Amino acid sequence: MKQLKIGGVPEHFNLPWYLTLRDKEYHEFDINLRWEDYYGGTGQMCNALREGKIDMAVILTEGIIRDIIKGNDCKIVQVFVQSPLIWGIHVAKNSNYETISSLKGTHAAISRYGSGSHLMAYVNAENQGWNTEEDLKFEVIKNLDGALKGLPEGKGDYFMWEKFTTKPYVDNGPFNIVGECPTPWPCFVIAVRNEVLQNNAEAIRKILEIINKTTLEFKEIPSIENMISNRYEQKVEDVNQWLSITEWSQDNLTDKQVQKVQEKLLQLDLIEKTVDTSEILASL
Structure with a gap:
């Protein structure tokens, strides 16, 4: 076999x-x-x-x-x-960020460099008209569990992940969703x-x-x-x-x-x- x-x-x-x-x-x-x-x-x-x-x-x-x-x-x-894929743009419920534009220049939490959460942060930045060299910073948090724990503790400011996967954590958990970014x-x-x-x-x-x-x-x-x-x-x-x-x-x-x-x-x-x-x- x-x-x-x-x-x-x-x-x-x-x-x-x-x-x-x-x-x-x-x-x-x-x-x-x-x-x-x-x-x-x-x-x-x-x-x-x-x-x-x-x-x-x-x-x-x-x-x-x-x-x-x-x-x-x-x-x-x-x-x-x-x-x-519909990427949700998530922030911690205890954060002051309420819009995608407020995230300009802050740290995107990513699972690792080369990951979807890393690459789509660039796509989102371009959609927003940000300078990808100056307005994008990263914090590696390994995976969704890392973001669920890390974002409320200030490890990264926003986290992009498939929005239906993270929906339970928006409904009953540590995330708020401030926008979406579909793959082209x-x-x-x-x-x-x-x-x-x-x-x-x-x-x-x-x-x-x-x-x-x-x-x-x-x-x-x-x-x-x-x-x-x-x-x-x-x-x-x-x-x-x-x-x-x-x-x-x-x-x-x-x-x-x-x-x-x-x-x-x-x-x-x-x-x-x-x-x-x-x-x-x-x-x-």
């Missing part, structure tokens, strides 16, 4: 993976796919791919494209979630180490086939909103809103989409060059 490891954030977007793993669907094709949660998000998964700790990752588009350009030996094989591209892709693509291409194709069947039918699963609500401790009305704006994908990024991400990263000085799309996308 082929042994493969996949990483992802422990969030509602990835419930389709949990369902296929729970039902041992990959075993039917002699594949033992094991899932590992990465609470530190994209930056942590980029490191895990580089170090060979995982073979695949469900990862933020801008983060993995940047890391591939910086030498991560992997490629994107498919978009996983086609719709944008499909948010999650599936990346695979090149060595794995070379040696296990058929297994990767089969994994994609199985997960794609599940995501195509995901919204039609009876009482799926209740399952998500219970598993991720979210209100059913929030889950239904999230389901209404979220679309999964069974296709890869287009050359145009890759170019758009690269141009934005270059504009924000997050990469030093752009590369040919063939260095980023794999065709299976």
Whole structure:
């Protein structure tokens, strides 16, 4: 049986993976796919791919494209979630910040450099017309738990994370939300180490086939909103809103989409060059 490891954030977007793993669907094709949660998000998964700790990752588009350009030996094989990610911009409930504009020049709490929370802070700054050299400062807090503890203690002034994941902490916890910042591209892709693509291409194709069947039918699963609500401790009305704006994908990024991400990263000085799309996308 082929042994493969996949990483992802422990969030509602990835419930389709949990369902296929729970039902041992990959075993039917002699594949033992094991899932590992990465609470530190994209930056942590980029490191895990580089170090060979995982073979695949469900990862933020801008983060993995940047890391591939910086030498991560992997490629994107498919978009996983086609719709944008809605990043909530959060502050501590005990802070005096009430608007995005009041955060100019303050410290963004980020999980790590190269993470989505780091890169999207630049996108948000540009949206606000800030000077990204002067008006952006960072405080590394490792993950969501680090922000929940750190922001009320003054470790960082604001924290960007997917708004439905953090909604319970806005309703009943230490966060207030002062605004949103959607990604200008499909948010999650599936990346695979090149060595794995070379040696296990058929297994990767089969994994994609199985997960794609599940995501195509995901919204039609009876009482799926209740399952998500219970598993991720979210209100059913929030889950239904999230389901209404979220679309999964069974296709890869287009050359145009890759170019758009690269141009934005270059504009924000997050990469030093752009590369040919063939260095980023794999065709299976």
